[in-house]
Amino acid sequence: MTITVKFFASLRERVGQAEASVSSAEPISVDQVWAQATSNMAMPDNTLCAINMQYVDGNQQANDGDEVAFFPPVTGG
Amino acid sequence: MTITVKFFASLRERVGQAEASVSSAEPISVDQVWAQATSNMAMPDNTLCAINMQYVDGNQQANDGDEVAFFPPVTGG
């Protein structure tokens, strides 16, 4: 299975990529997606995660075809 | 001394006059101004009173040259 990974804002700059792809034999947690996509970089404390554009916790499971996103606290408005 | 009296909105219609003048030998209370200006009509319960465009209680004293106003609850905005 393949998972699309996206990074935004300061996290995109820190990780050095905007988008990545992660392959796995079985469903894996969002935290594992991060580890695989960033070659085990430490995840900054206040990182927010989303699966298919819905906020989730890091232990949520991602499935084949999912889009997983990581980003810093939002600062719109 | 002479006091100018004003009535507004439904109270103006009820009293049948928009403006009146009250004479007195000495300072009198706002309640007495009402009684004199309306020939002792009963003052409706929720009547608001002002002296020189400042809200006051009915027992406040009015002096020579003052403008005393009576009106119903306000309904602007």
Add this chain to the structure above:
Amino acid sequence: MASEIHTQAFDPWQAIQHYQQAHMAAGKYGATASFVGTMRDFNEGDEVQVMTLEHYPGMTESYLDKICEEARQRWDIMDCLIVHRVGDIQPNDPIVLTCVWSAHRAAAFEACRYLMEELKSRAPFWKKETLPEGHRWVEKNTEG
């Protein structure tokens, strides 16, 4: 800081823009909260054709200014504007505008609401409605 009484229909969005252009330094304010009250064509289940707004000239202006001044003392705001219509008002006409400019949003939101609540409870305006069957004075305002 300004309060205006209008005897003719006014455009609240234009009033905000004009006041802002004339009085607010570009790049200095971050928050603008506004409220517009508009005449509805019905009230308490009845059709309202015209509304007539009476006020107490002199006292009205003095209380609107006082309310603006109080808002300025209670919140960290930069400026505020109140516009109120009087006379004969048609359905869909704006009746009142309150607008507050500040650095951050909390002060703008809170002061804007304060202006409206205080205006409704203290400024000497009275509404009379013309219904198909005749006139009636509005007895009290809706709760805020």
Add this chain to the structure above:
Amino acid sequence: MASEIHTQAFDPWQAIQHYQQAHMAAGKYGATASFVGTMRDFNEGDEVQVMTLEHYPGMTESYLDKICEEARQRWDIMDCLIVHRVGDIQPNDPIVLTCVWSAHRAAAFEACRYLMEELKSRAPFWKKETLPEGHRWVEKNTEG
């Protein structure tokens, strides 16, 4: 009910007017509460020359719609509009507009503020400031 993402400068007062004319029946709404956030030319004591607003296309629209829908469930409102700017923003440019129409003022005021607070805490936008010395990401929003 609408939310819009603009990549170019927008006029919030015109946006309100246009939406109102297109979607609100004349004489039916009594209250319109709005908030406009505008870019300031300084932040935390530093001069800001340009602000760049990044967002997560798709998720942004979905969260703005969700926030409008939640406001509609919590308050008795008739309609609401959110407009948010993205891309490069100059000082004095509007960044965000929230606007709510309802019968009475309490719902409009409260829902308008709700839209802003929820937008600030959940909608995926990020601000980057260009200062004379370089860039910096805004770390967190001011308290509401």
